[in-house]
Amino acid sequence: MTGAGPQLDVIDLDADGHLLRPGGxxxxxxxxxxEHLEQRLGLREDTTDIFLYVHGWRxxxxxxxxxxxxxxxxxxxVWDEQPxxxxxIEGFRPQFVCVRWPSADIRLPLDYRRIRDRTASMSLDGQVPRILGAVLGYFNEHREVPEPGPDVLAGAYGQYLHCVGHSFGSRFLLHGILEATDRLARGGPDTLAWDWGDSAYPWTLDSLTLFQAALPADAFAREPY
Incomplete structure (x- = not known):
């Protein structure tokens, strides 16, 4: 955790999507x-909400x-000013995580189509999905999964997991979720487990927010969504 403002855990990926040690x-x-995720992220027992953010291009x-x-x-x-x-909600004790990747690396192209292909390669051929799947799996394994309740996030007990992506960071998040889902289907570790018995939702993610997602206009018009 570094700097002023909210406490923030930062993890870094290299140009191939591999997880880096602190300071590169x-x-x-x-x-x-x-073990590295356990040391770096350390989910606190009193945390109510976990926010994972992946930034965008440039x-x-x-x-x-x-x-x-x-x-x-x-x-x-928002919570402080509008309780x-x-x-x-009886208390809001968030834990914030930022995933950084070299989107401003001079080795990466500036042309949109080329950066699109580069990030696709990091996702499909690189380690981004595996690492993000492990991060999501770590939090899911260590948190108190919310109990079934009313159809509002505030209505059930547990630690809620939220993902936020911007631009190409949205792509990385979606690939991480797909990887976690696929691992669950194969019975592998580091997955997001779903205890509510609905095969349509094999992972537990309480909210997903994508800002200016670098996705085709018809991305959610055909499977896989």
Whole structure:
């Protein structure tokens, strides 16, 4: 956790989607990913909501962290300034995570189509889905999964998991969710488990917000969505 503003956990990926050690001191090996996430993320017992943010294109590491802090500051301010709007929430103790990737790396192209293909390669051939799937799986394994209740997030007990993506970060998040879902289907580890017995929803994610998602206009018109 670094800097001013909300407490923020930051994890970094390299140009191939591999998880990096703090300060960019080399890649985390596949076997060490679970332990690394445990050390870096450490879900607090009193946390009520977990927010995972992945930034978009042409964003430096410094700006990505600053943008995440600004976004999460606004989230906190809404609760602080309008508590009466959420009468069923007894307390709001969020935990914020920012995933950074080298979208402003000079080695990456500036042309939209080329950056689209580059991020697709990081998702389809690289490690982005596996790492994000592991991050989501870590939180799901360690949190208190909300109990079934009214159709409002404030109506059930548990720790809620929210994902926020901007631009190409939205693509990375969706690939991570698909990876987690696929692992669950194959009985693998580090997946998002769903205890409510509905095969249509094999993973537990309480909200997904995508800002200016770098997706085709018909992305949700055909399977897989």
């Amino acid at each position: 001191r080399g890649r985390v090996t596949a076997d060490d990913v679970p 964003t430096s590491a410094e700006r990505a962290e600053a943008d995440a802090r600004r976004l999460f500051s606004l989230v906190e301010s 009466r709007a959420y009468p069923r």
